Amino acid sequence: MSEDAISTVPNPATSKRRLHGIRFNLEVRRDISPWWQAAYLAGFIALGIGISAIILIWAGVPAGDLIDQFLVETLTDSDNLRSVLFQGAPFILVGLSASVAFRARFWNLGLEGQMIWGGIGATFISIHHIGPEALRLPIMIFAAAACAMAWVAIAGQLKLKLAVNEIISTLLMNYVALNFLYHLLYGPWRDATDGFPHSPKYADFERLPDFFSFSGALPLALITALGVWWLVSFTRFGFYMKFVQASDKVAGAVGIPVARITLVSVLLSGALAGIAGFVVASGQEGRLIQNFSDGYLFSGILIAFLSRNNPIVAVIVAMLVSMLFISGQSLQVFYQIPFAMVQLVQAIIVICVAASEFLIRHRIHIVR
Amino acid sequence: MTPALDLVDIRKTFDGFVALDDAHFSAYAGEVHALLGENGAGKSSLMNVACGLYTPDAGQMLIDGAEVSLAGPSEASARGIGMVHQHFKLVKPFTVAENILLANPRRSFAKGIREISDEIRRRSDALGFNIDPTRRVGELSVAEQQRTEILKVLVGGARILILDEPTAVLTDQEAETLLTTVRGIAAQGAAIILVTHKLADVKKFADRVTVMRGGKTVATIDPSTKTTDELTELTVGASLPLPARTPGHFGRRRIEVINLRCTRADGHIALEDASFYVRAGEIYGIAGVSGNGQSELAEALMGVRTPESGLIQIEDAGEAVSAASPARMRALGAAFIPADRYSYALAGSLSITENFAVGGVGTGRYGSWAHLRQSAMKKDAEEAIGAFDVQGVRTLSQKAALLSGGNAQKLVIAREFSRSPNVIVAHSPSRGLDARATAAVHSRLMSAREAGAAVILISEDLDEALALSDRIGVMTHGRLVAEFDAPADRQQVGRAMVGHV
Numbered sequence: 001m002s003e004d005a006i007s008t009v010p011n012p013a014t015s016k017r018r019l020h021g022i023r024f025n026l027e028v029r030r031d032i033s034p035w036w037q038a039a040y041l042a043g044f045i046a047l048g049i050g051i052s053a054i055i056l057i058w059a060g061v062p063a064g065d066l067i068d069q070f071l072v073e074t075l076t077d078s079d080n081l082r083s084v085l086f087q088g089a090p091f092i093l094v095g096l097s098a099s100v101a102f103r104a105r106f107w108n109l110g111l112e113g114q115m116i117w118g119g120i121g122a123t124f125i126s127i128h129h130i131g132p133e134a135l136r137l138p139i140m141i142f143a144a145a146a147c148a149m150a151w152v153a154i155a156g157q158l159k160l161k162l163a164v165n166e167i168i169s170t171l172l173m174n175y176v177a178l179n180f181l182y183h184l185l186y187g188p189w190r191d192a193t194d195g196f197p198h199s200p201k202y203a204d205f206e207r208l209p210d211f212f213s214f215s216g217a218l219p220l221a222l223i224t225a226l227g228v229w230w231l232v233s234f235t236r237f238g239f240y241m242k243f244v245q246a247s248d249k250v251a252g253a254v255g256i257p258v259a260r261i262t263l264v265s266v267l268l269s270g271a272l273a274g275i276a277g278f279v280v281a282s283g284q285e286g287r288l289i290q291n292f293s294d295g296y297l298f299s300g301i302l303i304a305f306l307s308r309n310n311p312i313v314a315v316i317v318a319m320l321v322s323m324l325f326i327s328g329q330s331l332q333v334f335y336q337i338p339f340a341m342v343q344l345v346q347a348i349i350v351i352c353v354a355a356s357e358f359l360i361r362h363r364i365h366i367v368r
Numbered sequence: 369m370t371p372a373l374d375l376v377d378i379r380k381t382f383d384g385f386v387a388l389d390d391a392h393f394s395a396y397a398g399e400v401h402a403l404l405g406e407n408g409a410g411k412s413s414l415m416n417v418a419c420g421l422y423t424p425d426a427g428q429m430l431i432d433g434a435e436v437s438l439a440g441p442s443e444a445s446a447r448g449i450g451m452v453h454q455h456f457k458l459v460k461p462f463t464v465a466e467n468i469l470l471a472n473p474r475r476s477f478a479k480g481i482r483e484i485s486d487e488i489r490r491r492s493d494a495l496g497f498n499i500d501p502t503r504r505v506g507e508l509s510v511a512e513q514q515r516t517e518i519l520k521v522l523v524g525g526a527r528i529l530i531l532d533e534p535t536a537v538l539t540d541q542e543a544e545t546l547l548t549t550v551r552g553i554a555a556q557g558a559a560i561i562l563v564t565h566k567l568a569d570v571k572k573f574a575d576r577v578t579v580m581r582g583g584k585t586v587a588t589i590d591p592s593t594k595t596t597d598e599l600t601e602l603t604v605g606a607s608l609p610l611p612a613r614t615p616g617h618f619g620r621r622r623i624e625v626i627n628l629r630c631t632r633a634d635g636h637i638a639l640e641d642a643s644f645y646v647r648a649g650e651i652y653g654i655a656g657v658s659g660n661g662q663s664e665l666a667e668a669l670m671g672v673r674t675p676e677s678g679l680i681q682i683e684d685a686g687e688a689v690s691a692a693s694p695a696r697m698r699a700l701g702a703a704f705i706p707a708d709r710y711s712y713a714l715a716g717s718l719s720i721t722e723n724f725a726v727g728g729v730g731t732g733r734y735g736s737w738a739h740l741r742q743s744a745m746k747k748d749a750e751e752a753i754g755a756f757d758v759q760g761v762r763t764l765s766q767k768a769a770l771l772s773g774g775n776a777q778k779l780v781i782a783r784e785f786s787r788s789p790n791v792i793v794a795h796s797p798s799r800g801l802d803a804r805a806t807a808a809v810h811s812r813l814m815s816a817r818e819a820g821a822a823v824i825l826i827s828e829d830l831d832e833a834l835a836l837s838d839r840i841g842v843m844t845h846g847r848l849v850a851e852f853d854a855p856a857d858r859q860q861v862g863r864a865m866v867g868h869v
Contacts, residue, residue, distance in 0.1 A: 023439040025423045031383065031770060236737040239729055242722065246715035253672050253704070253712040254726050255695035365423035367439045 023367040032360055040356045048352030052345040061335050069334075070327045082214060083326045084319070086283055089217035091318035093276035094296045095303030096228050096311055097269045103232060103245050103309050104265035110155060110170030111273045111300045113177035114148040115293040118274025119281040120181065121147030123199050123288045126206050127189065133205050140206060141278055148274025149267045151177065156266040160259050174297070185290060199288035207282045217279045222315065224272065229311040231268075241265060273300075302346055306353055321346070370433035372397045372559040373449070373528050378417055378427035385762075387413040388424070392585040393578055395528065395559040400551055402562045402574035402591070404603055406802035407772040408760065410583040411563045412454075415530050418561075419451040420444035431528075445471075450521025451530040454537075456513050460506035464488060467505055468520045488519055495549050511542045522553075529553065530561045535569055536800055539657055539828070547573040565603070565802045567596050579603055604804055614818070616838050619648030620683060622822035623702075623791045628678035630664040630846075638664040639675070640846040646822040648790070651813065653837030654848075656865055658828040661846035663707070666795035666826050670704045671697045672712065682791060695730075703789035705780055707796040707826075709773075713780045716769030720761060720779065723768045724749040727783040748786075756782035757808060774805025781812050792816055795826045810836060830865070834858060 057063050074080050094111050101108035108114075121143035125131065131139040155173060158164035185197040193200070208216040232238040240261050243251035252258045280292050299321060307313035328342030371394035380388040388410045395401040405411045416422045418429070420438035428435055431447055438444050441451075458467050465485045474480030485501040492499040497515045505513060514534065521529060531550065535543035547562075551573060554560045562574060570577050570591050579586040579602045586602055594602075623646050630639035639661045646652040656662055667673035669680065671694040681688040682700045689696065694704075706712035714723050725745035728734060733748075735741045749764055758778045760771055771779060777797065784792070794813060798806040813836060817823055827833040833840055834856060842850040842864040850864040 023437075025420065025439045027422055031767065033383075234739050236729055236735075236740060239722070239726070239740055242718055243715055243726060246717045247710075249672075249711050250713065250715045253670060253694050253706065255693075255698045255730060256726070257695060367423060367437045 025365045025367050027363045027365060029361055029363050037360055040359050041353065044352040044356035045349060048349035051352070052348050055344065055348075056331075056337070056341065059335075059337055059341065061331065061337065069330060070323070073330060074323050074327045080326055080330070083329075084322050085218050086215040087325055088319045088322040089215070089221040089283070090276040090280050090296065091299055091303060091322050092218075092221040092225055092315050093272050093279060094300030095307065095314040095318045096225055097272035097276065098300040098304035099307065099309040099311060099314055100228060100232075100265055100272065101269035102304055103241050104262045104269075105245055105248065106156070106159070106262060106266050106269070107167045108152065108155075108170050108266065108269050108273075109167055109297060109301075110152060110173050110177075110270075111276075111297045112293040113170070113174035114152050114270045114273035115277030115280065115296060116174075116177040116181050117147040117151040118144035118277030119288050119292060120184065121145075121274065122278040122281060123189070123202075126202050127200065133203075136203075136206050137208070140282075141275060144274040144278035145271035146274075148270045148277065152266055152270030152273075153263075156263050160263060178293075181288070182290065185288065189288070191287070197290065198285070202282060202286045207286050208279065215283055217283050220275075220279065224275070225311050225315045228268075228272075232311065237261065237264070298343075298346075302350060305350065369396060371395060371430070372432060373418060373561075374428075374430040374433070375414065375418060376428045376430070378414060378424045378429075380413055380417060380422055380424050387583055388417070389583045390585070391427075391580065391583065392588075393418075394588075395561050397527065397557050397559050398554055399575040400554045400560045400562060400573055402564055402570040402577040403580065404564060404567070404570055404577050404599070405580035406565060406603055406804060407774045407800075409580040409603070411580055412532060413583075414580070415451065415532060415561065415563055418444070418528075419449055419530060445521070445524050445526065448525060448527040449530070450524055450526025450528070452514065452517040452521060452532065452534065454532045454534075456517050458505045458513055458516060461504060463502050463504055464499055464508075464516050464519075465501035467516060468501075468523050471520050472524050484523065487523055491519055491522060495552070496545075497549075510537045511539075511546070514538070514546070526558070528559045528561070530563065532563045533565075533800070534562070535564065535566060543569070567599050567603075570599065571596060581605060600803055603802075613814075616649055616817070618650050618838070619820060621645045622648045622683050623824070624679075624681045625669070626679040626681065626688070628665070628668055628680070629676045630661075630668055630673060631676055632664070638846050639668065642678070642843075642846070642848055644841050644848060644851075646791075646824055648820045648822055649817055650838045651817050651823040651825055651836050653833035653840040654824065654826045654843055655830055655833040655840050655861055656828065656843035660843050662795065662826050662828065662843060664846070665843070666706065666793060669697075669702075669793045669824065670694055670706065670712065701787075701790040703784035703787070703792045705777070705784060705792070705794040705797045707799055709776050709780060710769070714768045714776060717767055719765045720753070720758075720768055720771070721745050721749040721764045723779060724752055724783050724786075727786060731787075752782040752786055753779070756785075756812075758782060774801045774808075777801060777805065777809060781809065785812065785816065788819070788821075789816075790821050792821050792823045793826070794823065796828055797825070798827075798829065798832060806832075830858065830861065834861070 053066055056066060061069070074084055097111055098108060122140040125136070125140045125143045151173070155166050155169040158169050159166045185199065189199045191198055191200050208220065210216060211219065232241060240251070240256045243254070243256050244258055244261050248258050276296065277293060281288050284292065303314050303317045303321060306317045324342055324345060328339055331337040331341065332339055374394040376392060378388050378391040391410060391414050393403065393414060403411050413422065417424050420441045420443055430436065436447060459470065462470070465481050465488060468488060469480050469484050472484070474483065488499060488501040497519065499512060499515055499519065505516060508516065534546060538546060547569060550560050562569070564570060574591050576588060577591045578588040581603065591599065626643050628639055628642040632638045642665060644652065654662065654665065664673060668675045671692045679688040680692060682702070710716050725734060725748065728748070729740065734744050746764055753761055756778050758775050760775050768776060768779065797809050797813070801809065813823055813825065825833060825836055838854050840852045840856050840861060841848045842861060844865060852861055
């Protein structure tokens with residue numbers, strides 16, 4: 001025992017927490033006021049924008065043109081503004097879709113597959129001329145939502161009944177959906193008029209109408225966002241969802257029907273993604289094309305993450321992402337900046353927001 | 369002689385809330401020094417200052433007479449201060465040796481594992497710990513995990529050992545063994561600080577005790593000079609009344625459990641042919657050494673575990689249910705006070721209002737499915753918090769996780785009792801609570817009994833079961849092996865608890 005006896009010689013202090021001679025300690029915070037939380041968040045978003053600006057300048061965009069490109073040109077040019085407002089609609093919808101699923105702790109990575117099924121459902125109605133012309137649009141939206149719900153229900157049931165991880169099932173089912181779309185476009189749904197692998201064009205009354213020369217997609221998305229906000233904030237369903245999100249074990253033990261709440265949330269998430277699919281198909285080309293859902297998975301997750309699953313904040317974030325996209329397109333044209341730069345900017349902002357979590361959870365104390 | 373650890377005039381605030389104010393503490397090498405106080409008295413905050421997790425706003429810390437300021441736990445550990453937290457900080461899929469290496473890194477992994485394994489074997493033999501360094505921590509019992517934690521800080525060269533509520537998770541025998549071992553470590557020249565609210569442990573094992581109340585140090589004394597009642601009065605600030613026992617008025621059988629059988633995930637039988645009934649106005653205690661099927665019984669009664677066979681019959685239902693969901697059991701008038709609050713009762717990240725109101729939302733009390741009236745929820749929560757004396761609520765929108773153990777338990781009881789239940793299942797309702805909160809919980813259970821509820825009290829604390837129960841069933845190895853009417857003889861019940869081992 002002698003060699004293991006309690007040591008009496010203290011080791012020298014070897015603190016690694018030292019920065020330029022200043023020693024500091026990290027404490028885990030118990031609580032933080034929402035104002036400080038918002039302030040940290042804003043600070044880190046500004047940092048992310050700053051880093052992005054430096055990279056863009058380094059890539060060849062003149063510093064003076066940055067604000068011009070990102071704000072002035074995007075918002076004052078009427079074509080650009082119209083694009084921003086239209087592009088915002090599917091972003092809002094996929095952002096809501098991801099938020100609703102994440103609130104029920106269901107990691108829906110199948111947004112793109114569900115969008116494809118939304119597009120397929122709507123196009124099926126269009127090709128087979130189902131329903132009177134005046135009701136065609138609502139029927140198409142309904143069909144889009146229904147098909148996407150049926151698609152996501154597979155992953156939902158797999159999780160609830162067989163405990164299959166939804167991250168894997170939803171993600172892989174995207175490829176199944178995509179290949180089925182290719183099958184339709186190269187096969188039975190190929191446009192007979194020009195022979196290209198895309199579906200026949202929708203009739204005019206099958207496309208979202210314009211209001212005051214702006215696309216009707218945005219009002220549709222905004223009304224949906226209000227509905228989702230009401231659902232998660234003021235209804236019994238939304239209340240139960242909070243418990244399912246906080247802890248499904250506790251939720252079950254206090255008598256909340258966890259499986260039902262999860263399933264309904266998953267179906268709603270799928271429906272929202274399906275409607276987003278219809279909005280893109282109808283609003284952009286007015287037909288189903290091959291890769292119309294590309295990139296929406298990442299954007300949807302990004303919007304849900306940045307908005308902390310809050311539907312109203314998701315609208316704002318979606319519009320900002322839309323601005324970033326449209327200005328990215330002009331950067332491509334004017335400065336030959338690759339479009340990947342837009343994704344890089346998105347990623348930098350996400351990293352900065354994630355980093356802000358550290359300061360929200362910890363407090364730094366300077367030790368004298 | 370200079371103290372090994374000396375904390376002088378320590379002050380610590382969190383966003384305006386004063387956790388410590390003029391706190392003093394000093395421990396000498398070779399002594400077991402208990403730190404006694406209620407939940408929220410500041411014991412843990414003070415020890416978190418000592419082990420470098422918190423930086424104090426004011427005050428001095430001296431090690432062997434030299435003033436130090438710590439920048440984090442690794443520096444504290446380099447200076448010989450080791451803390452064993454109440455919630456163990458171990459990586460479950462790692463082996464014992466890997467966990468200890470993780471906290472005490474060496475240059476080479478393979479060599480480090482070899483050296484550390486040897487050292488674990490040596491120390492473990494010397495202390496009688498019987499820990500195999502190659503076993504995975506996840507496979508160890510709670511007591512063995514705790515020994516791993518102690519080995520971890522000893523290997524790190526700790527001379528000042530802080531044990532935070534070490535006996536809270538142990539059975540009586542395990543606690544006795546641990547505290548005896550700890551005395552041995554002190555005898556070799558370490559300073560042992562025992563953070564606790566168990567007076568019996570203090571009386572039996574501590575050389576000195578420092579009492580804290582409301583963030584201040586009240587006194588440092590030799591515990592052998594004081595009676596248990598005097599110590600209680602020092603910690604609580606007043607003496608506590610014992611729950612008054614009235615003769616029972618028993619009605620009809622409210623709940624009957626028939627041949628309940630449960631199997632654990634690993635195939636072991638946890639509960640075998642458990643049968644008992646509880647009448648209206650009666651407290652039925654289930655006593656036993658922990659791990660003999662009590663958790664499974666509680667979970668089956670709550671509806672969160674599906675029994676393999678057997679029935680649970682509630683009188684009002686008129687029919688027996690074999691596998692009820694929690695929602696169904698609640699609809700039949702059952703209320704639950706689970707042992708693990710944050711697993712089965714409270715969502716820590718949600719507000720106090722939400723955690724309270726969730727009990728009434730499904731009944732339509734706060735409006736239809738389409739619109740919930742937040743103001744009505746707030747009003748009810750506010751009333752209940754007053755009625756059930758839930759302390760430490762700064763705002764109703766504060767997270768439930770910020771409540772101390774006792775107050776969180778009071779919140780659970782406030783919610784569960786707000787619907788005047790006719791069956792109550794309480795599992796270790798006073799675990800981790802201080803004397804005052806325990807007394808409050810006990811008096812709530814007694815008044816539910818007066819009101820005619822059938823109460824099932826599953827308790828690993830024999831004194832609690834004896835004090836409250838009208839009848840006591842003893843559980844060993846998943847079976848109810850004996851039943852006693854109150855007043856039961858402590859010796860007899862105790863023998864039944866271990867008789868079948």
